[in-house]
Amino acid sequence: xxxxxxxxxxxxxxxxxxxxxxxxxxxxxxxxxxxxxxxxxxxxxxxxxxxxxxxxxxxxxxxxxxxxxxxxxxxxxxxxxxxxxxxxxxxxxxxxxxxxxxxxxxxxxxxxxxxxxxxxxxxxxxxxxxxxxxxxxxxxxxxxxxxxxxxxxxxxxxxxxxxxxxxxxxxxxxxxxxxxxxxxxxxxxxxxxxxxxxxxxxxxxxxxxxxxxxxxxxxxxxxxxxxxxxxxxxxxxxxxxxxxxxxxxxxx
Amino acid sequence: xxxxxxxxxxxxxxxxxxxxxxxxxxxxxxxxxxxxxxxxxxxxxxxxxxxxxxxxxxxxxxxxxxxxxxxxxxxxxxxxxxxxxxxxxxxxxxxxxxxxxxxxxxxxxxxxxxxxxxxxxxxxxxxxxxxxxxxxxxxxxxxxxxxxxxxxxxxxxxxxxx
Numbered sequence: 001x002x003x004x005x006x007x008x009x010x011x012x013x014x015x016x017x018x019x020x021x022x023x024x025x026x027x028x029x030x031x032x033x034x035x036x037x038x039x040x041x042x043x044x045x046x047x048x049x050x051x052x053x054x055x056x057x058x059x060x061x062x063x064x065x066x067x068x069x070x071x072x073x074x075x076x077x078x079x080x081x082x083x084x085x086x087x088x089x090x091x092x093x094x095x096x097x098x099x100x101x102x103x104x105x106x107x108x109x110x111x112x113x114x115x116x117x118x119x120x121x122x123x124x125x126x127x128x129x130x131x132x133x134x135x136x137x138x139x140x141x142x143x144x145x146x147x148x149x150x151x152x153x154x155x156x157x158x159x160x161x162x163x164x165x166x167x168x169x170x171x172x173x174x175x176x177x178x179x180x181x182x183x184x185x186x187x188x189x190x191x192x193x194x195x196x197x198x199x200x201x202x203x204x205x206x207x208x209x210x211x212x213x214x215x216x217x218x219x220x221x222x223x224x225x226x227x228x229x230x231x232x233x234x235x236x237x238x239x240x241x242x243x244x245x246x247x248x249x250x251x252x
Numbered sequence: 253x254x255x256x257x258x259x260x261x262x263x264x265x266x267x268x269x270x271x272x273x274x275x276x277x278x279x280x281x282x283x284x285x286x287x288x289x290x291x292x293x294x295x296x297x298x299x300x301x302x303x304x305x306x307x308x309x310x311x312x313x314x315x316x317x318x319x320x321x322x323x324x325x326x327x328x329x330x331x332x333x334x335x336x337x338x339x340x341x342x343x344x345x346x347x348x349x350x351x352x353x354x355x356x357x358x359x360x361x362x363x364x365x366x367x368x369x370x371x372x373x374x375x376x377x378x379x380x381x382x383x384x385x386x387x388x389x390x391x392x393x394x395x396x397x398x399x400x401x402x403x404x405x406x407x408x409x410x411x412x413x414x
Binding site for chain 2: 130131
């Protein structure tokens with residue numbers, strides 16, 4: 001039953017035209033919700049959450065750093081899955097999605113590195129150390145840039161998607177290293193504060209704004225992916241009847 | 253599934269599994285080099301080279317911090333519960349430096365019991381709480397309150413896997 005539903009969705013959203021209609025209906029709702037959740041989380045975290053017993057106010061960068069890092073990691077995994085579908089099933093929408101996911105993820109990875117460095121100076125006493133977590137996160141940024149570059153350097157979009165898809169899939173190995181580097185080897189970077197299993201080592205007054213700003217960032221990421229994918233779909237299908245009709249009708 | 257796709261899927265999976273294993277083995281083999289620092293236990297066991305530039309990490313032993321009031325010289329014991337040695341440093345320590353705090357120091361090991369640091373970094377743990385909560389925990393005699401992180405420290409400084 002569930003499998004049938006997933007399969008139906010897969011086929012429906014695999015159609016560029018259906019995706020366009022579906023996202024047209026979804027975006028007017030998703031965009032304001034994403035902005036609202038993000039704003040609530042960030043303002044609550046930066047202005048109203050209590051300060052930390054050891055770090056004072058400098059810890060507040062967590063409300064930008066953690067959402068950005070988690071978004072960059074999840075985005076890469078999603079891009080890897082899209083890459084797998086693009087390479088094995090040659091599905092056009094997967095190629096479009098892969099292209100839509102990369103830029104925002106790269107930006108988030110860059111934000112994560114920059115905020116981490118700014119926080120590291122007052123806390124650790126250094127902007128940068130070549131420890132496993134920081135180095136693998138830098139590699140993640142390079143992987144994103146690599147995927148974007150591959151998509152643009154090969155002229156045929158379908159061939160480009162296959163090459164980029166392979167790189168996206170292989171890079172998922174690095175995501176695992178980023179995630180577990182703080183547990184496997186000695187690093188300067190601390191372990192995860194939010195834990196999937198067991199109790200998180202953060203006070204609830206700080207945890208909730210953090211969770212909300214994470215959710216807000218993911219939703220904004222989703223909005224960005226949908227908008228980018230729509231542009232790409234219209235461009236790729238520019239010769240089809242429905243896009244011509246759409247353009248004549250003023251985009252409605 | 254159609255046979256062409258099936259074959260493609262198998263090839264892709266084979267490549268991914270192969271690369272995954274290769275990366276895993278590489279990570280495992282280079283483990284010691286990927287570690288940012290040597291622990292006091294490794295120093296005590298003689299695993300770290302003398303007179304070479306390297307990093308050490310551990311907890312500042314409570315009651316061992318001696319500051320020279322005339323200069324910026326400071327010495328403190330570094331421990332992980334399995335080994336200890338003295339660190340000497342001249343300079344300004346990071347704000348988070350305190351007894352019981354995890355630190356990473358960059359410098360040279362001059363003998364098995366003495367490390368000359370050129371740079372001292374404070375290692376932060378993953379615990380976040382407001383000051384009032386920390387005070388309340390301390391009052392209640394919670395074991396985690398005085399030592400910044402109850403589980404993290406133990407996890408980070410218990411050498412595992414080597």
